[in-house]
Every structure is written in C-alpha cells, then in structure tokens.
Amino acid sequence: AQTVTQSQPEMSVQEAETVTLSCTYDTSESDYYLFWYKQPPSRQMILVIRQEAYKQQNATENRFSVNFQKAAKSFSLKISDSQLGDAAMYFCAPNAGGTSYGKLTFGQGTILTVHP
Amino acid sequence: DTGVSQNPRHKITKRGQNVTFRCDPISEHNRLYWYRQTLGQGPEFLTYFQNEAQLEKSRLLSDRFSAERPKGSFSTLEIQRTEQGDSAVYLCASSLGDEQYFGPGTRLTVT
Numbered sequence: 163a164q165t166v167t168q169s170q171p172e173m174s175v176q177e178a179e180t181v182t183l184s185c186t187y188d189t190s191e192s193d194y195y196l197f198w199y200k201q202p203p204s205r206q207m208i209l210v211i212r213q214e215a216y217k218q219q220n221a222t223e224n225r226f227s228v229n230f231q232k233a234a235k236s237f238s239l240k241i242s243d244s245q246l247g248d249a250a251m252y253f254c255a256p257n258a259g260g261t262s263y264g265k266l267t268f269g270q271g272t273i274l275t276v277h278p
Numbered sequence: 279d280t281g282v283s284q285n286p287r288h289k290i291t292k293r294g295q296n297v298t299f300r301c302d303p304i305s306e307h308n309r310l311y312w313y314r315q316t317l318g319q320g321p322e323f324l325t326y327f328q329n330e331a332q333l334e335k336s337r338l339l340s341d342r343f344s345a346e347r348p349k350g351s352f353s354t355l356e357i358q359r360t361e362q363g364d365s366a367v368y369l370c371a372s373s374l375g376d377e378q379y380f381g382p383g384t385r386l387t388v389t
Contacts, residue, residue: 166320195376205367207321207380253320257376265311265334266378268320 164189168254168269175244176277182229183239183272185254191215195257196230197266198239202250210252213237241274249276280304282381284370290387291360298356299384303372310353311378312345313369314338321369327353360388 165188175181187196198210213221213230221228225245229238237256241248251271258264283302291297303310308329313321324343325335329350339345342360347353357364365388371378 199380204382206382207369207371209377209379212376255320265323265326266313266321267323268313271318271320 164256164258164267166254166256166267166269168252168272170272171270172273172275174275174277175241177244177246179244180240180242181244181274183241183252183254183274185237185239185269187235187237187254187256187267187269189235189256191258196228196237197255197257198226198228198237199253199255199268200248200250201253201271207253211239244276246276246278249274282370282372282379284368284381284384286384287382288385288387290389293362293388294359296356296358297360297386298354299368299370299386301353301355301370301372301381303352303370304374304379307372307374307379308350309373310347311371311373312353312355313371315367315369315383316365324355324368357386360386362388364388 167186194215196213200208200210211223211226225242227240253271254269255266285300310327312324315321323336324339325345327347342358345355367383367385369383370381
C-alpha cells in the first residue's frame with residue numbers, strides 16, 4: 163500500500179514570492195505517476211501538475227514546478243510569483259503504479275495562505 | 279463545458295436511513311472513481327469503474343456501501359443503514375487519460 167506524507171499542515175507566502183510544499187511517499191512500484199492537486203475553499207479539486215516517475219526531468223507548468231527525487235521518494239511543489247488565487251489546500255497524490263489512470267492516494271494536505 | 283456533476287450537493291439524514299448519491303462524469307470519460315473526504319483530510323479511495331465494470335474496491339467500502347455504473351455512464355453510490363461515521367464529502371472523479379477531473383462533491387451529514 164502507498165503512504166503519502168505532507169509534513170507541512172500550513173504554509174504562508176507573500177504575494178509575488180516563492181514557496182515550496184514538501185511531499186514524501188512510499189511505494190513498492192517502480193513505475194508510477196505523481197500529481198499535485200489544488201482544492202480551493204469551493205472544494206472542486208483541480209490538477210496543478212503531474213510527473214511520470216520514469217522521467218528524470220522535473221515537470222514544469224507555468225509558475226508551478228516540481229523537484230522529483232525518485233531515490234528519496236520526494237516530490238515537492240514550487241510555486242513562483244505567488245498570487246492570491248493560489249490560496250488553497252494542496253494535495254500530493256501518487257497513483258497506484260504501472261498505469262497513468264490508477265487510483266490516487268492523497269496526503270493530508272497543506273493549507274497555503276497568500277498574503278497581499 | 280460540462281464537467282463532472284454530483285447530486286445532491288448536500289444531504290442530511292438520520293442514522294439508520296439509506297442514501298444514494300449520483301455522479302455524472304464528463305461524457306467521453308470511460309473511468310469513474312469515488313473518494314471520501316473527511317474534514318481536514320485528504321480524499322480516500324473507495325472504488326473505481328472502467329466503463330460499467332467495477333475493477334477495484336477499497337476495504338473502506340463495507341457491505342453497507344454499493345456502487346454501480348450501469349451502461350458505463352452515470353454512477354450511483356448507495357449507503358445503507360447510515361452511521362454517524364459516514365458523515366463526509368463524497369467525491370466523484372472521471373478520466374480518459376491520466377488526469378482525473380473531480381466533481382464538487384456531495385456533503386453527507388448523518389444525525
């Protein structure tokens with residue numbers, strides 16, 4: 163079974179600054195996918211960024227990038243030039259492995275506050 | 279653009295009653311997932327369909343829970359003899375590729 167640990171229950175950042183959210187996981191799979199999801203107060207979960215474990219290159223999506231360390235089983239999310247709309251709960255979620263469409267295992271989440 | 283929809287959005291029921299939730303996925307999506315989220319926690323996987331076939335069920339899905347996806351379209355999640363511990367938000371997601379698109383959830387309160 164997979165386990166996911168997000169060790170930062172809450173984080174805060176000033177608008178336009180950079181923040182990094184951490185995530186570690188445990189899996190016995192060798193091939194899997196990792197996702198960061200954002201859940202604003204309205205509760206609709208939105209995909210932020212994804213990473214294929216077999217790719218060494220870290221994924222980037224506009225202001226969002228990841229630092230993926232496969233051997234350490236670490237998958238952190240960096241948000242650059244933070245905006246007020248980035249305020250939300252962020253979840254790290256690896257999938258079941260082997261395919262891109264397996265069930266997701268979510269961490270406990272990190273609440274991000276953005277100060278103007 | 280019609281995303282994943284869930285009905286009802288809120289449900290209050292008394293302990294021991296049965297409840298049924300509905301999820302309408304994005305029309306061309308062949309995979310459908312149910313998750314449960316309690317306050318301050320991340321969602322937990324319940325079950326997963328590919329078309330009409332239920333391929334996986336979590337141990338969280340006790341005998342009181344049943345899910346169906348007739349004809350591979352919408353899905354229903356039924357909880358029989360509800361307990362206070364069933365109070366949670368029930369999330370549905372659908373996918374065609376690797377991105378799961380989530381609905382707004384159904385908030386269940388068992389009194």
